[in-house]
Amino acid sequence: QVxxxxxGGGLVQAGGSLRLSCAASGRTFSSYSMAWFRQAPGKEREFxxxxxxxxxxxxxxxxxxxxxxxxxxxxxxxxxxxxxxxKPEDTAIYYCAAEYYxxxxxxxxxxxxxxxxxxxxxxxxx
Numbered sequence: 465q466v467x468x469x470x471x472g473g474g475l476v477q478a479g480g481s482l483r484l485s486c487a488a489s490g491r492t493f494s495s496y497s498m499a500w501f502r503q504a505p506g507k508e509r510e511f512x513x514x515x516x517x518x519x520x521x522x523x524x525x526x527x528x529x530x531x532x533x534x535x536x537x538x539x540x541x542x543x544x545x546x547x548x549x550x551k552p553e554d555t556a557i558y559y560c561a562a563e564y565y566x567x568x569x570x571x572x573x574x575x576x577x578x579x580x581x582x583x584x585x586x587x588x589x590x
Contacts, residue, residue, distance in 0.1 A: 466496070467489045468487070468560070469581055470583060470584040471484070471485050471559045471585045473585045475588075476587070476588055476589070477589050481550065482562075482586060483546050485572060486500075486581055487540075488543070488560075488562060489541060493538050495519070496562050497563075498536060498547060499534075499577065500513045500543075501574060503559070503560045503583075512532065512545070513525070514534065515536050516567050519538070528589070531548050532546065533546045552589065552590045556586060557586075559581055559583045560581040562583075563579050
């Protein structure tokens with residue numbers, strides 16, 4: 465199993481930016497896909513962005529397309545989520561996930577990821 469540690473969350477005004485990082489350990493980083501999910505109070509955990517093993521393909525939920533980017537540095541065992549033009553509705557706990565066993569990147573399910581980080585809070589004020 466992979467150990468994941470997120471960082472970079474915080475409080476930001478609407479329209480601002482944050483960059484989340486997720487450091488991984490425990491297995492060869494380049495051997496598995498990675499993703500970011502988020503969970504707002506009272507809501508289900510939802511897929512935000514994903515990236516394949518090489519970093520050559522990325523996937524996003526519609527509401528963040530054009531505002532968020534996901535990238536990975538396999539030499540540093542780290543995946544990033546750059547979030548721009550943040551909105552109050554982006555407020556949530558953001559989780560890093562690894563080892564995807566699903567069959568599609570069309571709204572992947574949390575249950576299809578084997579490893580999870582502890583989460584980092586992102587709060588966007590209006």
